[in-house]
Amino acid sequence: xxxHYDVLIVGGGIAGLSLAxxxxxxCSVALVEAEQELAYHTSSRSARQLIPSYGPPVxxxxxxxxxxxxxxxxxxxxxxxxxxxxxxxxxSEADVSAExxxxxxxxxxxxxxxxxxxxxxxxxxxxxLDTGSFGCNAPLLLAGHRKRAxxxxxxxxxxxxxxxxxxxxxxxxxGAGAEGLETAVLVNAAGAWADxxxxxxxxxxxxxxxxxxxxxxxxxxxxxxxxxxxxAAADNSFYFRPDGADVLISPxxxxxxxxxxxxxxxxxxxxxxxxxxxxxxxxxxxIRRAWTGLRTEAADGVPVAGFDAEAAGFYWLAGQGGYGFxxxxxxxELAADQILAGPQGLSAGSEGPxxxxxxxxxxxxxxxxx
Numbered sequence: 001x002x003x004h005y006d007v008l009i010v011g012g013g014i015a016g017l018s019l020a021x022x023x024x025x026x027c028s029v030a031l032v033e034a035e036q037e038l039a040y041h042t043s044s045r046s047a048r049q050l051i052p053s054y055g056p057p058v059x060x061x062x063x064x065x066x067x068x069x070x071x072x073x074x075x076x077x078x079x080x081x082x083x084x085x086x087x088x089x090x091x092s093e094a095d096v097s098a099e100x101x102x103x104x105x106x107x108x109x110x111x112x113x114x115x116x117x118x119x120x121x122x123x124x125x126x127x128x129l130d131t132g133s134f135g136c137n138a139p140l141l142l143a144g145h146r147k148r149a150x151x152x153x154x155x156x157x158x159x160x161x162x163x164x165x166x167x168x169x170x171x172x173x174x175g176a177g178a179e180g181l182e183t184a185v186l187v188n189a190a191g192a193w194a195d196x197x198x199x200x201x202x203x204x205x206x207x208x209x210x211x212x213x214x215x216x217x218x219x220x221x222x223x224x225x226x227x228x229x230x231x232a233a234a235d236n237s238f239y240f241r242p243d244g245a246d247v248l249i250s251p252x253x254x255x256x257x258x259x260x261x262x263x264x265x266x267x268x269x270x271x272x273x274x275x276x277x278x279x280x281x282x283x284x285x286x287i288r289r290a291w292t293g294l295r296t297e298a299a300d301g302v303p304v305a306g307f308d309a310e311a312a313g314f315y316w317l318a319g320q321g322g323y324g325f326x327x328x329x330x331x332x333e334l335a336a337d338q339i340l341a342g343p344q345g346l347s348a349g350s351e352g353p354x355x356x357x358x359x360x361x362x363x364x365x366x367x368x369x370x
Contacts, residue, residue, distance in 0.1 A: 002173065002180035005030045005155075007339060010162055010176075010197055011189035013043035014138075014324050015317050017145040018332035019187065024152030026340060030183070031154060032176040034161035034193070039142050041261065042191055043324065045293030047215065047250065048138045049230050049241065050326040051087045053103035053130040056302055058360040059323045060101060065330035067134065073144065073329075081141045085227075085241070087133035088112060090124040091234030099234045100128040116228050118280040129229065135241075136325050162190075165201040172201075172313060185339055187315045192259035192294040194318035203311040206304060206368050208296050208319050210257045214264045215250040216290035217243055218273065221283030238272060240282070247282060249273075254295070262292040297321040300367035302360060305335050307343045309364040315339060316363040334358060 005028045009016045012033030020031045035041070050070075052063050067082070074080045089096050089104065090112060100106065105128065112127035113119055150156060160177030165186060172186040190197045192210040199205060223245045230241035232252070240249045251272040273284045298304055298319040308314040317335050320327060334357065359365065 002182045003030070003155075004028075004182040006183065007185045007187060008032065008172070008174060008181055008183035009187040009189055011191055011193075011317075012038035012156070012158065013041065013189065013191055014039065014142065014328045015191070015320060015331065016187070016189035017142055017149065018328040019189065019317060019335050020149040020154045020156070021145040022332040022336035023339065024149045024154050026336070029149070029154045030181060031149070031156045032160045032162065032174075032179070032181070033156070033158045036159045038146065038156070038158065042293040042295065043138070043142065045215070045291045046138055046325055047230075047239070047241070047248065048136045048325070049085065049087065049133060050082070050136050051130055051133045053087065053101040053128075053133070054326070055321075055323050058302055058357060059327060060103065061357060062303075062327035062330040063323070065333070066327055067132075069329035069333065070141070077140070077144060079137070079140065081137050081144070082134040083137070085133060085135040086115070086229035087130040088115060088229040088231050089128040089234045090119065090231060091126060092124075093126040095234035096126040096128050103132055104128040104130045116224070116231050118222065118224055118228075118282050119231070120280060123279050133230070138325060141325070162197060162200060165197070167202070167311065167313070170313075183313075185313050185315055187317055187335075187339070189317040191318065192257075192296045194296065194316070196259060201311065201314060203308055203314050206316065206319070206363065207299055208304075209299075210259055210294040210296045212253055212255040212257045212262055212292055213250065213295050213322065214253060214268050214290065214292045215248060216264075216269050216272075217288040218247050218249050218282075218284045219286045219288055220247050221285055222281055223247075224282070238275060238279075240276065240280075246288060247284070249276060249284075257294055259294065262294050264290045264292050295322045298368045300365075302367075303327060303331065304361060304363050304368065305331050306338065306358065306362040306364065312343070331361070334361070
């Protein structure tokens, strides 16, 4: 006999775990993850920075709400998930102006050099600073979501890749690993594999595209002060931030990829080290470890959260791009409310801010349904 649940979430990264915790105790929930451990792919390979000035307007709105929800969560944890850490953009005046938003204030080059003494004078012409940005203890956040979900009765099944899914009657019948499951709502939180899950389920793909993003922990001859902002080039050619006595660095590449267990490509990190050693006084002496994650995006660059246009009971929670952690709590809140209300329970005709956000994220929006 197949186990039956009200909601089955496919994907054990930050999106799926956040939703499992948000739904826990409100309905019966199972989460299945293809890998043997949760958050194995992109969610364990993030920059761990929440930046209100980063992303399109709806992402910035979700980030502000996520920060509110995480701040409330911090009050109940032995150590904080969030730690204040400013975010600074540097580059040409045109690039900084194009990338800055209402959450970021322009600062002088001299002030930027004070905030990050490793930057070399003459290497950039303009800067902006977001003082509302936070570092995120991603492992603690993920563990907290799992703990709350399990405590409230969510079944979490790892090593269970979905190999079949079909709509039967008023629900879905799903095969995942050796498990047979039935559910009223099937949530696609499969990250880079979200379109593949749609195909398995007989659902039209959204054209979600994974992109590579590499990062590394570098040993340096001149460590950054702990309060140094995260620094990013406004032309998206690199970023770096303190990581204890080391520095986290990234070439910020956006290279299309298929869904895979991504790994750094030869030369990517080496070229970045050469660039940063000419751009800063960090004095990078070696690489302790390097990794590559996949940032999956919809065609319009906005995350997707909502019921499918045609497949009843199929809910998309995907395409978070590089905004997964910083939008996670707000997207889980919205998704949980929509799932519990059902497709007919959404206030599509309302003009309130929540419904505008829902429409901006909807899987039915014209900008990804061409």
